[in-house]
Amino acid sequence: MIRFPQVSHLSYTWLDMKVVLACAMAAGLAACSSKEPHAPVVPTGTPAAPPSAPVLRRLTIEQYKNAVADLFGPTILVTRPLEPDLATNGLVALGSAQTSISPWGVEQYEATAYDVAEQAMGAPPVRAALGVDAHDGSVDLAATRAFAQKLARRAWRRPATEAELTALTRTGTTAAGVLGDFHDGLELVIAAVMQSPSFLFRAELGGPDKKLTAFELAERLSFFLWNSIPDDTLLAAAERGALDTDEGLRAEAARLLASPRAKAGVRAFFTDLLSLKSLDNLTKDPTIFPHYSTELGPAAREETLRDLEALVLDENGDYRDLFVREKTVVDRRLAAIYRVRAPLVEGFGEVTFTPADGRRGLLGHVSMLALNSHPVSSSATLRGRFVRETLLCETIPPPPVDVNTALPEPTGTARTLRDRVAEHLTNPTCNGCHKYMDPIGLGLESFDGIGRFRTHDHEALIDPSSALDSTAFANAWELGGVLRDHPGVPRCFIRNLFRYATGALDPLKEGDVDPLGELTARFAAHGYRVKPMLIDLIASDAFRKVEAAL
Amino acid sequence: MKINRRTLLRGVLGGAAITVGLPPLEAFFDTHGKAYAADGTVPRRFGIFYWGNGMHPERWTPANEGAGWTPSEQLMPLAALASEITVVTGMMVKTGNSVPHGSGPAGLLTGAPVLNRGTGDFSFNAPTLDQIIANEIGKETRFKSLELGMRPGPGLSFNGQDNRNPPESSPHRLFDRIFGGGFTLPGTDPIIDPKVRLRRSVLDAVMNDSAKLRERLGVRDQRRLDQHLEGVRELERRLARLEERPLTLEACRVPAEPMADYPDIEGRPQMSAINRAHADIMALALACDQTRVFSNFFTFPVNNVLFPMASAGHHQLTHDEPGDQPQVNAIVKQIMTELAYFLGALQAVEEGDGTILDHSVVLCTSDVSFPRTHSIEEYPILLAGSAAGALKKGIHYRSPSSENTSKVSLSLLRAMGLRAAEFGVGGGLTTESLGAIEA
Numbered sequence: 005m006i007r008f009p010q011v012s013h014l015s016y017t018w019l020d021m022k023v024v025l026a027c028a029m030a031a032g033l034a035a036c037s038s039k040e041p042h043a044p045v046v047p048t049g050t051p052a053a054p055p056s057a058p059v060l061r062r063l064t065i066e067q068y069k070n071a072v073a074d075l076f077g078p079t080i081l082v083t084r085p086l087e088p089d090l091a092t093n094g095l096v097a098l099g100s101a102q103t104s105i106s107p108w109g110v111e112q113y114e115a116t117a118y119d120v121a122e123q124a125m126g127a128p129p130v131r132a133a134l135g136v137d138a139h140d141g142s143v144d145l146a147a148t149r150a151f152a153q154k155l156a157r158r159a160w161r162r163p164a165t166e167a168e169l170t171a172l173t174r175t176g177t178t179a180a181g182v183l184g185d186f187h188d189g190l191e192l193v194i195a196a197v198m199q200s201p202s203f204l205f206r207a208e209l210g211g212p213d214k215k216l217t218a219f220e221l222a223e224r225l226s227f228f229l230w231n232s233i234p235d236d237t238l239l240a241a242a243e244r245g246a247l248d249t250d251e252g253l254r255a256e257a258a259r260l261l262a263s264p265r266a267k268a269g270v271r272a273f274f275t276d277l278l279s280l281k282s283l284d285n286l287t288k289d290p291t292i293f294p295h296y297s298t299e300l301g302p303a304a305r306e307e308t309l310r311d312l313e314a315l316v317l318d319e320n321g322d323y324r325d326l327f328v329r330e331k332t333v334v335d336r337r338l339a340a341i342y343r344v345r346a347p348l349v350e351g352f353g354e355v356t357f358t359p360a361d362g363r364r365g366l367l368g369h370v371s372m373l374a375l376n377s378h379p380v381s382s383s384a385t386l387r388g389r390f391v392r393e394t395l396l397c398e399t400i401p402p403p404p405v406d407v408n409t410a411l412p413e414p415t416g417t418a419r420t421l422r423d424r425v426a427e428h429l430t431n432p433t434c435n436g437c438h439k440y441m442d443p444i445g446l447g448l449e450s451f452d453g454i455g456r457f458r459t460h461d462h463e464a465l466i467d468p469s470s471a472l473d474s475t476a477f478a479n480a481w482e483l484g485g486v487l488r489d490h491p492g493v494p495r496c497f498i499r500n501l502f503r504y505a506t507g508a509l510d511p512l513k514e515g516d517v518d519p520l521g522e523l524t525a526r527f528a529a530h531g532y533r534v535k536p537m538l539i540d541l542i543a544s545d546a547f548r549k550v551e552a553a554l
Numbered sequence: 555m556k557i558n559r560r561t562l563l564r565g566v567l568g569g570a571a572i573t574v575g576l577p578p579l580e581a582f583f584d585t586h587g588k589a590y591a592a593d594g595t596v597p598r599r600f601g602i603f604y605w606g607n608g609m610h611p612e613r614w615t616p617a618n619e620g621a622g623w624t625p626s627e628q629l630m631p632l633a634a635l636a637s638e639i640t641v642v643t644g645m646m647v648k649t650g651n652s653v654p655h656g657s658g659p660a661g662l663l664t665g666a667p668v669l670n671r672g673t674g675d676f677s678f679n680a681p682t683l684d685q686i687i688a689n690e691i692g693k694e695t696r697f698k699s700l701e702l703g704m705r706p707g708p709g710l711s712f713n714g715q716d717n718r719n720p721p722e723s724s725p726h727r728l729f730d731r732i733f734g735g736g737f738t739l740p741g742t743d744p745i746i747d748p749k750v751r752l753r754r755s756v757l758d759a760v761m762n763d764s765a766k767l768r769e770r771l772g773v774r775d776q777r778r779l780d781q782h783l784e785g786v787r788e789l790e791r792r793l794a795r796l797e798e799r800p801l802t803l804e805a806c807r808v809p810a811e812p813m814a815d816y817p818d819i820e821g822r823p824q825m826s827a828i829n830r831a832h833a834d835i836m837a838l839a840l841a842c843d844q845t846r847v848f849s850n851f852f853t854f855p856v857n858n859v860l861f862p863m864a865s866a867g868h869h870q871l872t873h874d875e876p877g878d879q880p881q882v883n884a885i886v887k888q889i890m891t892e893l894a895y896f897l898g899a900l901q902a903v904e905e906g907d908g909t910i911l912d913h914s915v916v917l918c919t920s921d922v923s924f925p926r927t928h929s930i931e932e933y934p935i936l937l938a939g940s941a942a943g944a945l946k947k948g949i950h951y952r953s954p955s956s957e958n959t960s961k962v963s964l965s966l967l968r969a970m971g972l973r974a975a976e977f978g979v980g981g982g983l984t985t986e987s988l989g990a991i992e993a
Contacts, residue, residue, distance in 0.1 A: 060775040085727065088720050090708050094673030102677075104717040104778040107698065110785030111731075111792075114753070165766075171759050178755070182748045196756045199786075201764050201779060209770050285706070287867065289860055290820050298818070379821070379860050379867040393673050402670070405651040405928040552772070 050250060051522040051540055055214065055549035056508030059101040061206040064089045066272060070232035071203070075159055076124045077133055084116050089281075093509060094393065095500070096276045101507035105204070113199055121194035125187045141186045148176035148186075152193050160202040161226075161233055162219040163243075172196055208507075210550040218242035221253070221548060228505045228547075229260040229538070231272035250543055257542045261317075261535055270316050271309045273504055277394065280305045283371060287379045293454040295341050300454075303337050304371035310352060311369070322532040324493060327365040327484040331356045341370055341456050362450050362457045365484040367391075373448065373455030382453045384421055384445025385428070391444045391472075395487065397496035400437050407433055419464035422446050443470045447483040494532055498524045501538070502546055511546055520546070596906040597694075598941050599840055599914035600687045600970050602663075602849040603896060604710065605889045606655070606857040607872050608922035611932040613883060615643045616950045623950035628883065631890040632936075635897055637948040638911060640937040640991055642962055644953035647930040649982040654928035655855035655921040659710050662919060662933065662959045665978025669715065674856075678712040680979075683917070683963055685713050687970045688847040696736075696792055696844045702728055702832050703851035704825060705859070711849045717781050721851050725812035725831035732839045733808050736792070738800040740842075745796040757790045805905045806842035809834045822860045825852075829892040833899035840910050841903045850896065852889060855921040861885045872925035882925070893918055897938050908942075915941040915969055917962075933959050937966075943993055944969035951990045961988040968992070 063071065069082045087109030090099040105113070124130045131137035136151055152172035156164035164172065175196050180189025197203060206227065208220045216224060222242040226234040234242070238256060246252035260266060275281060283301035290296045310333045315321045333354050339346035342361065347353025357364050366372055367387075376386040392398045418424055425446070428438035447470040452458050459466060468479040472490065477483045487493060498520050503509065513519035523541060530536045541547055609628055616623040623641055625633040632639060647661030653668045656676040660668035663682040670676055681689070684699055692698035701711050703721035711719040722728045738744060761783055768779055812831040816824045829852065836848055853859055858867030864881050866874065871882050900911040918936035923929045940947040945965065960978040964987040967974040976985045 058772070060771060060778060088706065088708065090675075090718070091673075092671040092675045092677070092716070094675065099675075102671075102716045104713070104781035105785055106713070106717065106719040107785035107788045108701075108719060108722075110782065111789055114757075114789060118753075168763065171763070175752075175756060175759060179752050182752060192752055192756060195753075196759055199756065199760050201760070201767050201782065204782075205767075205779070207767060207770065287818075287821055287858060287860060289866075296821065378870045379858055380865060380870070399672060402652070402654050402674075403928070405654060405930075408927060 050543045051526045053502075053523050053541070053544040053546035054511040054513045054519050055545050055551045056502075056506050056511050057552060058209040058550035059507045061097075061208070061507045062100045062103065062105065063204055063206065064096055064100055064272075066275075067227060067231055068204075070230075070268065071159065072120055074232050074235070075155065076120065076130055079127060080120055080123045080130060082116055082120065084112060084119060086112050086116060091276075091279075093503075094279075095503055097504040097507055098509060113204065114195075117195040117198035118191070120198065121191035124194060125191050131187065136187070136190060139186050143177050143180045143189065144186055145173065145177050148180070148189060148193065149173040151190055152176060152197070155194065156197050156202075157239065158233060158236070159197050160200065161206075161223040161239070162202075206507075208550065214549050214551050216548055216550065218245065218247050221247050222256075224505070224547065225253075225257060225260065225542060228542070229257065229269040230263070230265045231268045232265070253548070254539055254543055257539045261538065266317060267313050270313055273501075274309060274312050275305075276504060277500055278308065278372070279375065279394075280308065280371060282375055286374060288374065288454055289380045292380050293452070293456075295337070295454055295456065297337070300337055300370070301374070303335050304369065304374060304455075306335075306352065307333055307338055308366070308369050308371040311366075316534045320533050320535050323497060323527075323534050324488045324532050325365075327367060327488045327493075329366075330358070330364045332369070338370055341454065343457065359481050362480060364481055365488075367448060367484055367487070368451070368455075368480060370455035373451045374453065377453040380453060382421065382445075382449060382451065384425055384442045384449060385438065386445070387448050388441030388443065388445035391487070392440055395496060396490065396492040397499050398440070398492070400440060403437070404433065419462040420466055421449055421461060422467060423464075444472055444483070446470045447472075447477060448480050450480055494527050495520070495524050498527055498537075498541075501541060505541065505547055512551055596913050596942070597843065597846050598691070598944075598970055599846045599848075599910070600684060600691075600941075600966070601836075601847070601914055601916040602684055602711075603893055603916055603918040603938075604659075604849065604851045604853075605893075605920050606853040606855045607868050607882075608920045608925040608929075609886045609934050610879065610883060611643075611923050611929075614886075614923075614934060615932070615952070616641055619950050619952050621949050623948070628886045628890060629936075631887055631894050632897075635894060635901070635938065638897070638901065638938055638940075640945065640947055641950040642935040642937065642953075642988070642991065643932060643950065644956060645933050645935060645959045645962060646953075646956040647933055647982075648958045648960065649978070649980065651928065651930050658921045658923075658930040658933065659855065659919070661930065661978075661982055662935075662963060663710065664712065665960045665963060665982040665984075667980070667982075677716045678710070679715050680712070681714055682710065682712045682849075683966060684711055684847050684849050685719070686967065687972065690972050691846050691970065693791070695846055696795055697732070697839075698788055698845070699847040699849070700728075700732070700836070700839065700845045701849045701851070702836065704823060704828055704853055705857070707851070707854050709849065709851050709854070713781060713784075714777075717778070719849075721849065725816065725828055725835065726814050728832065729809065729812050729835050732835065732842075732844050736796060737808075737842075737844070738796070739808065740800050740803050740806050742800060744799050747796070750793050750796055754790055754793050757786050757793070760786055801843055803842055803905070805838075805903050805910075807838060809838045822862060825859075825861070825888075826892060826895075830895055830899075833896040836896075837899040837903050837910060840900070840914070841905060852892060861888060869925075879926075893936075900939070911939045913942045914939040915945055915966060917966060931956060935959065935962055937962075937991065940993065941966075941969040946991050946993050949991070951988070957988070958982065958984050960984040961986060962991070964988075965992055 065086050072082055087105055089096040090103050092099040092102045128137050153169055172193055176189040176193040179192035180186050208216055208224050210216050219242050222234045222238045226238055241247055241256050283305040286301035288296040315326055331354055333352040334342060335352050336346040344355045376390045377383050389400055392400055425442050428434040428442050447468050449466050450457055450468045472486045475486045477486050502520055511519040526540050527537045613627045616626045618624050625636060647658050649661035649667045651657045653670050653676050656668040660678045664678050664680040666679045668676050669679050688699040701709055701719045701721040703709055703723050706723045708718050709721040764783055768776055816828050839845060856869050858869045860867055868885055875881050901909045903910045916938040920934050923932040923934055960982050961984050964974060964977040964984055968987055978984055
């Protein structure tokens, strides 16, 4: 018997729901595609977007490391493993607002805190930077308190309360007394600050007026744009009320975006969105893919991130061009896979693809092609699912159970993946969902499981022509263009930005209206340039306010 | 005098005896330090050995039922341990099958349906068996529970919704965690270090600090913060324990130090070497009573690991390999070979009147039965060891009626001394354990 997933047991948000139902009932996507927002374009002012529920977010591993570097300088390293980040609904940014720390995670935080503290107090330049190098080593209440006050303000992204400060100072002076040295006492202060929930969690909870407090807003802003704690300038702006006004907040957002540190923010967002961390554990069979090595995954990630940095920050370009960019950067590993000239010097160099190369844009990157494949072969389904779920924000439910999910082996007459997945597209059990995934992936069949261009699969000619929804394309080059003009792409990008910024799955809004519609329209008005869009999102209520769940 | 150990342990766990001014732990030992208590009981241990992507029921199920089961093709690697293992077949997870590879373990280990988190992510809704048991028997040992696995990943040991205990995947880090700083060998002096006391006071301060934050949180986030603080409390207890005199345990010794790293070779993990290092560390961690509960995630659900000799990743093969899937079959047999090594390591350590394995029960299971269809009927369940005589061993119980796997879970809770009246919710609920496997 065939059983479809029980939709009532699944938890999806309203934006996904129509697709889920359509897919589960094997209905057509066209029948339920969301209306395009036709909000009037407002070039200035702050777009309306509703707030979301307040959430407590764990620092991600990267944020923790960045914070340590900001607090103690680049020579102090986090060398021990920390509790792994966990994604929910595809984003670590959401998982960080859902998951808890395990007892072992607490143990790891403790060990790292003492390790960092010992490194910091053992390094005279770091002590000097923290203003405590010149000291005779005796117990010193005033100096301990001043140190604790300064460190806590930065690490906790807010001033410590008097009670907190008293406790930290007591920790430091007691330890200095027991251990016999001022700096040993400060190690305990550092360890206490770093194990506090005020460091490990982001509590962006809002005040009675539902607005984030100034310090909460500063914290949300710096984690969003820098993936780290605020600098002193931002904390000072928060303290003097500069973030309370639209102009003041926009000015700080613009300052952060103009800083070289915005690169870390752009990288963190796309690493999360595109699951680029998984490239650390890329598994490929080297007998089938001689170009595979353990360094390939990180190199492929670097290509994608550099390309995104260039598009979003350096060029301030149209986000949709991500799918049709003909230039990219390669190192010699990637050049071998792309069959282009390797850079003359060690590292990355720019190359430009032509239609003869068969590829352009993000979907032609080794990172995307290799990640969304199997260890020994390509996968039209995984690649199509990636486009649907990550780039178009449509949800594909898990496959039904008690269904034979086998793909036929290549035979004399059915050698290419297209021939073999034909079952997915004709069998009514499979086709309800696979018709949304496989046709997209078949357009990428010109790339094998590691992303190398090919014209034949099992000695049969590959036909990469297919369609995305109802728009036909001849090959992967054209698929990039179709995706660029797909109305779902900017809408989905805005939703992912919202989720990433707030840690909330969706804004609080009931009904059949896209709550992020106005932001999406503004994105269009900005010519799909990301930087001005980020500032508009930051200025909107979606970013500045929280509201308890309805 | 012959005392029913199960009654005794239940009495101890259920009653006040355990908290009545716990005497120095040596009091539990006889004068020769050979056993844990005057009547010869040693602590019971609970373990999970987990692998991803199921098995082939028709090659798995032994032909004969009852005592003296004859190893089937896929269980052949366990033949030498057959008298120590009870095979349970024909059972079914009754909590629905909405998430392939997620619904099965959620049903068996929590008795509740899985929670779909979209894009392939899921959470369980309730604590898993290992944590339910660890909450009862894990507070006396240095680690409430230990989780380990072949690969980095989140694992399936849940303290509750969205709260996992991620496994350690590096043998060397596992070794360091258990036998590195903070481990005291029997017969040596406890660690009295002023810095440890200072660390404890920092943890106290962390807990105090959290109260103000907690007040501002919603119910869900309060629960998440509480789970964090529970970890802080557990760490505080562990530090306090450093000052106690180590137990006198004749079988306790430090295992051989594993290699610093086990890099993949040609894209394939060194599964056997890692498993064997893990097994030797865990056997001695139990012998040294560092924990009484563990979960060993040999592989995860949906893993696409390239097994030795396999032409594709495991998960891909389960779906794509045609015919009777000789490669998938070979992979299941490799996993059973590694399981045999793991159980053999527990059996090799003698303590009290038997071996570690005698005093343990290890639930060996997966996320599906037949992986190609994501079936959760004919669920794979092996129980190794008898939990010190609480369970029968060496039998094959075949359910005549696709009984609820929760019955096995309830039997396990009771075998571990928990006074559980029921297990599971909704379709997973049972008030009746599986009597046929209980001693």
